[in-house]
Amino acid sequence: MTQIGNKTLLIAISALLTVGIAFFGIIMLISETNSANKPLIYDERIDVIAKQFEWTFKYEKPVQVGDSTFYNTTYNMYVEVGKTYLLNITSIDVEHGFSVPDLNIKVDAIPGKYNTITLKITEKGRYTIKCFHYCGFGHETMVGEILAS
Numbered sequence: 001m002t003q004i005g006n007k008t009l010l011i012a013i014s015a016l017l018t019v020g021i022a023f024f025g026i027i028m029l030i031s032e033t034n035s036a037n038k039p040l041i042y043d044e045r046i047d048v049i050a051k052q053f054e055w056t057f058k059y060e061k062p063v064q065v066g067d068s069t070f071y072n073t074t075y076n077m078y079v080e081v082g083k084t085y086l087l088n089i090t091s092i093d094v095e096h097g098f099s100v101p102d103l104n105i106k107v108d109a110i111p112g113k114y115n116t117i118t119l120k121i122t123e124k125g126r127y128t129i130k131c132f133h134y135c136g137f138g139h140e141t142m143v144g145e146i147l148a149s
């Protein structure tokens with residue numbers, strides 16, 4: 001009797017788990033569909049271009065760094081705190097991965113394709129950029145920084 005009871009309980013638990021996972025999957029799907037349909041609202045666009053073994057940033061509006069004005073920078077990406085940026089992430093050679101661990105960002109950088117995210121930094125500071133796909137001999141050196149001021 002106890003054995004049958006245990007079995008029933010096990011079946012009930014696994015059924016509940018299955019329904020739970022399916023439900024979770026549906027919610028994930030819905031939120032993904034929503035984000036795909038919603039136009040991204042942002043203040044400025046920055047193209048993030050990966051190549052062995054560096055990151056280049058092309059700004060829609062030039063950035064002021066000290067006395068200099070730049071439309072492109074390599075290694076450092078300059079942003080203003082509180083502004084929302086559209087990042088268009090791509091590669092011009094092999095597959096790379098754009099990651100900013102402190103901001104929970106991880107996006108593939110793929111040749112011929114633009115992966116898009118929005119970025120809004122609320123605290124001044126420096127945030128390390130790393131490549132997360134092995135992309136060849138200099139992969140480990142493919143780092144950079146977001147400088148938010």
Ligand code: CUA
Nearest residue numbers: 096131133135
């Ligand atoms: Cu680029 Cu690893």
